[in-house]
Amino acid sequence: MSDLESFRSEVRHWLEQNCPESQRQPIVRDEQIWGGRQRRFPSDDAQLWFERMRDKGWTAPDWPVAFGGGGLDPARANILSQEMRRLKCRPPLYESGLWMLGPALLEFGTDEQKQEHLPKIVRGEIRWCQGYSEPGAGSELAGLQMRAEEDGDEFVLNGSKIWTTAADLSDWIFCLVRTDPHASKQAGISFLLVDMETPGISVAPIKLISGDSEFCQTFFDNVRVPKRNLVGKQNEGWTVAKALLRHERKLMAMMDDMVEKNDRDLVEVAREYVGSHGNGELLNHSLRERIAEQRMRERALKLCEQRIFLHARARSSDGGLAMIMKYAGTSSQQHKDALLLDILGDRGLSLDDENLSIAERRDCRNWAFNKSLTIAGGTSEVQLNIIARKALALPSNDPG
């Protein structure tokens, strides 16, 4: 047996012995394991699963052992992830420090920063949130205005960040701040790590149209941050941010396996809510045709993913195919959400009426929540700009 094969069988054996049955069930939103000082485990099994994985460093399998990681090479990390998927193991830790900040620190951080922050991320002791967008800087991220003025060994921060996910539950925030107000947009930005307990920080959750409030606005009023918390060079934070965005895209690709599945079968729901003939044909012809088109769209997207994979494996150009996926995937999801509500009729029109089933309320919530899909992570309009410029090479009149 080769080294990799014996590693695979060890991993499989260990996971079978150590992953509790309850942690091999389909993912449920409320049972995800998050880190941080305010953490509460959703169950004893969840805690056990987390602690066992943490002790092997497998919450961050490919990080160096010196920082608490698993020290696995890419091939072994891949085997672990394959085996976890095979056994349907839930992720032992959800943490943006793991997915986004950590990889950036490994690339750009000082030794002190790595020593101080990485082990706490691996062990789920500190929860991180991201401070990028501002009320005046959304699609135009480089237009951010939050000031960081030098004062001795410190920066003094003033301004606010918005869409900071779970800022009210987080312990630290990584921020993009403006350290040179006179430089051109991207040039005057720095990447800074800030303890949320620093005086002058306040957090206000934002209530969304779906009833959720997982995003916050975070205000900074003369917040003093030591200069040693700068990641990368001063005024060169844009480089770090771009690297981090690459990790965010990788994360988006992984996300499919990490979120609660809402695989409502449109046909089954339609049978229940609009009825069908004896031969199985749905009674409502307009909905029937829309369901057919939705299924085709979803299948076409799966085939696009396969084609991207095949091109990557063959190292041939996909002709810009990958650029369509964010736009097409999110549009398709919104079509499905809206179609589902049309099928549910009046049963799909409440977020909180307890006379409705949990599934009905969830469908309504998802419809509202998923409006954000075409806005967050690069709006659909920005995606279309990218396709026009990069895939079609159409000319540009403006500097953006």
Added chain:
Amino acid sequence: MLLNEEQQALADTLASLFDELSPATRARELRDERSEQGYDVALWQQLCEMGLPCAVADERNGGFGFGYLGMGAAFIEGGRRLVSSPLLSVSILSTGLLEALASTEQQSELLGPILSGEKVMTLAHDESPHYPGLELHTRVTATDGGWCISGRKSMVTDGHVADTLLVSARPDEGDCVVLMVDANAPGVVVERRFLIDGRNYADISFDNVTVPANARLADSSDCTVALSNVLDRATICTSAEMLGLAEAVFEKTIEYLKVRKQFGVAIGSFQALQHRCAKLFVELQMLRSVVLDALQAIDDNRRDLPIVASQAKSMANTAVESVTNEAVQLHGGIGVTDELDIGLFLKRGRVCRRQFGDTAFHNDRYARLSGF
């Protein structure tokens, strides 16, 4: 879904051959000439000499196993340049039906002449005005020692140049059968039609046409399955042609937006136009994935072929509609002149949408085959 080296080489060879012998402008000449054959005879001869019509035939019939993914390249590249030839009638429809239904002796007798380009054979299946699927009105009844066919077929591609017709018809019992009829047989009346795409179609009526017993291919139970399967293959090849057509007209439009100036700048720099183009690009990429998978599904003998064929045609219909309409609109005034090729793509696309079923037909079929 990716072409192998051989298939890619075939695609490249055909692309340069078509560029040389049959660029899109050739479609206008054929239309204006109202040529006798309605397709490019010289080009067809050359394709036959290359052996292209045999590409997906059985090995025992001289085929060389390029598969439908390889053959699809011929339709995609042909679609890009509006190439007209009897390739679909001969290689996909006639060869497909004969190989599925005819005896070995019939196959060796009949396939040689059509695959070499000596003769043309086609399938007379459609009945006016809409694609019928397998619900046929043309009737066939048993007579002493043979069969009698009555009915009217429409939109028979290559119908007025074909030497032999394969005719689908409804028997007294069962869904459908396929009969072989000499185009010159008494009672067969062929009327050529001239449509917007300048190609050749015919309406053909059968007035109590009698044919011998062995004119009926195989037995009726096999026939419905085989006909359905061959029609699915033709539907997918037509979708491949439409993919090529849509991609080519889209690329021409993008190039135009880069050179056409108004208000002192290239109009392709306007965001309103960029977003429309980007959305078309998304639609075309999705169509490309679906068409390549459908071609692969034929090669793999996949059981979901009927559903895959309906999805490919439905999406090709929709994409061709949006891309050709936008191509005309984005070209502005010159887009509605006959001088430009864009109109040729618009018109060919419009005919293709009708062939082998429109969007409503395939959406309905897709839903039915999916059990809802």
